Amino acid sequence: MTVENTQTRRAELLAIAAGLFAEKGFKNTTVRDIADASGILSGSLYHHFDSKESMVDEILSTFQEELFAAYDAVLAGDDDARTKIERAVRLSFEAIDRHRHEVAIFQNDADHLGKFERFGYLAERNRQSREVWMTLLTEGVESGALRPDLDVELTYRFIRDTVWVAVRWYRPGGKLTHRDIADQYLTILLDGIAHA
Amino acid sequence: MTVENTQTRRAELLAIAAGLFAEKGFKNTTVRDIADASGILSGSLYHHFDSKESMVDEILSTFQEELFAAYDAVLAGDDDARTKIERAVRLSFEAIDRHRHEVAIFQNDADHLGKFERFGYLAERNRQSREVWMTLLTEGVESGALRPDLDVELTYRFIRDTVWVAVRWYRPGGKLTHRDIADQYLTILLDGIAHA
DNA sequence: GTCTATAAACCGATAGAC
DNA sequence: GTCTATCGGTTTATAGAC
Incomplete structure (x- = not known):
């Protein structure tokens, strides 16, 4: 088998494993589950x-590398504060769309995995x-784009949680695209749900 | 042992189990873990x-019964729409404060448990x-308290997710009480974070 | 109500044939 | 690269002594 095909097979197996880890959780997925879904035996x-x-290490570290490169690009841009926040939110929903298994694994298992040295990078x-x-x-807040009385720490948690938790119900190909959802979320986040 | 003490012991064991289920997940908690933490052996x-x-069945069903009785009381009240929404949000953060283990178990394991007949009530x-x-x-929306162009379904998911996911970081006795957090969340939810 | 002892199943991982 | 076969450890749960 060529190097290309070897790497392709490796990626295939990782994709199958990622789907199972996301669906059932890392600990709750057995190597036999992964092997069955791949059409081979566990020993193989x-x-x-x-x-x-x-396996989960490679899945998570690869994803995180790509995600944080994207955040860095937003930070390094010369947009104003509000635009940067909008870009960061949209980028997160795009990650949910394109890498929902990886996001789900991170959401469900990162806390537990992070206790081991190997996953210190999490x-x-x-x-x-x-x-x-x-x-x-x-x-x-400093530029006047956001309310001056904002609890920045709490707002950070609010945004982080609300964005990533959407991986629990979002499915690509549904009625709303990830862009639609990002639009709606940004409207609520920035302007609220109360009638002006 | 009296009936009272028997029930007390049962409740003690369930509380210990709930703490472990919340921390490590249902599947990832062994009966030996629960027994060790209770000072007895697994067989006992x-x-x-x-x-x-x-065990997890009793933990979850008891909690849900109490929670939904509280929601029903809000629905049955004669407050205006906005006040009812505020009460429902505050009530949820109070549940996180008073039953954080149960909320965490529901958040982490309900999807998986719900696949079995026994947990159909979830x-x-x-x-x-x-x-x-x-x-x-x-x-x-109909009373004019909320924006008329709101996507109600998406807003429901947004509120549900943002409220319950706070169980991941909220700890009683911290800098902010559950009332403080509810206040801040309601401000963001209703009026947004953008400067007026 | 708890302990001793153990059954029966399942798990991650390995060694070596093909 | 996959299969056969299996090891050693862990898990839920049970039976019966105390």
């Missing part, structure tokens, strides 16, 4: 990967995410 | 409960919750 998986842990990424949002929100 | 737990499943409670919020929001 160990030709491709060291362990079940190394906690580091959490800090990095907090820094991105706190920077954007503080800039927003 | 089966004198009190049929199975691990029946899906039924979800429908009931949706009905409560859809009623409140529709009433809010």
Whole structure:
């Protein structure tokens, strides 16, 4: 088998594993589940990967690398504060659309996995995410785009939670695109649901 | 042992189990974990409960009964639409404060448990919750309290998600009380974060 | 009401044939 | 690259002594 096909097979297996991890949880997914879904036996998986842990490791680290590169691009841009916040929110919903398995795994299992040394980068990424949002929100308040009496820390948690938790019900190909949902969420977040 | 003490012991064991289920997840908590934390051996737990499943069943059903009685009281009241929405939100944060283990278990494990017949009432409670919020929001739009162009279905999901997901970081005795958090969340939800 | 002891099933992972 | 076969450990749950 060529190098290309080997890497393709590896990616295929990881995609199958990601779907199962997202659906059932990491601990609740057995290597036999992954092997069954892949049409091979459990022992054969160990030709491709060291362990079940190394599979979820590769899934999460690859995703996080791509996600944070996108956040960095927003931060480095020269848009005003409000536009940057909008871009960061839209980017997150796009990640849910394109990588919903990875987002779901991160949401459901990162806390537990993060306790092990091997997954220390997950906690580091959490800090990095907090820094991105706190920077954007503080800039927003200082520039007058956001209400001056805002509790920035609480607002950060509010945005983080509301955005990522949408992975629980969002399905690509549904009535609303990820762009529609981002629009609606931004309207509520910025202007509220009360009648003006 | 008296009936009172027997029931007290049962409640003690359930409280210990709830804490572990909330922290590590239902599947990831072993009966040995529960027994260890209770100061007895795993076999002894089966004198009190049929199975691990029946423990989480009792924990969740008891909590849901109390929670939905509270929602019903809000619906049955004669407050205006906006006040009812505020009361329902505050009530949810109070539930997170008083029953955070139960809320966490519901958030993390209800989807998976709900697939089994025994836990069919979880899906039924979800429908009931949706009905409560859809009623409140529709009433809010029709009375002019909420923006007329609101996507009610999406707003329902937004509120549901944002409220319950707070159980991930809220800890009683922290800097902010559950009342403080409800106030801030309602301000953001109703009026947004943008500068007027 | 708790303990001792253990059954029966399931889990992650390995060794070696093909 | 996959299969056969299996090891060692863990899990839920049970039976019976105390």
